[in-house]
Amino acid sequence: MSEYGRVVRPDPCVMELVSKLAREPWTDRPSCVHPTLSAAARAVHDHTSSAGRRELLPLAPKFINTARPGLEVSARVVALCVSTALAGGDMTGDEAQRLHGAHQTALHLLTGRTEPEGAARWWLPLLGRFGWSEPFYRTFVATEQVAEAVAVTARQANSDRDRRLRQLLKQCLAAHGALRPGAPTPS
Template sequence: MKATTPAVFLPDVVPVLSSGKHRNPRKGACFMEMASYLAGERWSDHPSCTHPLLASLARLVNDSLPDADRPRIVGLIPDVVGITGTDLELDVAIAARAGAAALPIAPLIRQNALAVGLLTCRRLASELPTDRGADLVALCDAALEATPDAHAWALRFGKDGQVSERTFRRQTAPHLVAYAVEGIAVACVDDVPARLVALLSATIHDTARRADRPVAGAPIAGKATAPRVAAPRGFERVRSLVR
């Protein structure tokens, strides 16, 4: 039976997002803690309403953004509610997007490890049906081609991405996502916050598409959409906080 999209409950007053974990809303809230609240779950930064790897990316981006830039992701919080699933494709897509965004700009000391992780993502993506994995293969190829030295190192020492699905889910993908966000956060570029926000936004929408769970503004052509719950008062105000 296909899972239904959970109802989303939005408060009239939204706490200011801050880094780290909080015991309750009075102490503050991070991105995923607010998602747990909106989904009607127990207060937690690891709610069941969101794919674990996507939730990890959201927590890392939340904690890596400066306080002044964190409000830019508030409008994305309702979009992660209900995006989950067990298909390997979701883990591959999330990890590949994070690694590809970081590899070309990350410090050289981090690029080799990122390239090894992307090689693994590329191999797994190439084993997906063509219409599901071709864009991920191209994404990995573009990042690897932009960093030929790291790519060559990964080919020599990365065992060509040969890891088991279990190892990828439990180790490779989470480590790649964490290393990628850290790499972007310390990159010598002028638009680090913008890149972090863009990575989270693009990954949320791509994961929703692959999980057949459309979010507002990102319909899936040719696929039936889950019934949407009427937005409670204050929904659009939450989204408008970053506009």
């Protein structure tokens, strides 16, 4: 424990580094980072080895100033993480059901051609009347869905887990628009 009351870990989370680079208080939830991207980064950190965590740190500057609103932003990251997990196929029936519902809801938000599934069928229109569906989805729903999808993906990726999770995190940044397709990215 440090003198300031926070636990000092040997492997800081990439979000904690972002908080310092952005001159925010030390946290793994910096306000300058989109909550869905932050959830993906924390989940990747939690399921990566110590060596793999150090390899995530060069991505830190790419997360700064990504906290823009919009349902599409969150839905793209959810759709990417969930489709990656679903492609692996190794999950419980409950996980598959939740992830399928998350994918359908994300596709609904992105295209409008599918219907949202599960609880989203009622909370999206209800909260939408008050302008609350976007912050609710971005802050609560999408973050949980991304965290579960990353955990499932990590469990599926055995020998190359660190590389696959780092690649997924880079893809999340690209899906969000923080990395330009074809632009060089940190290894």
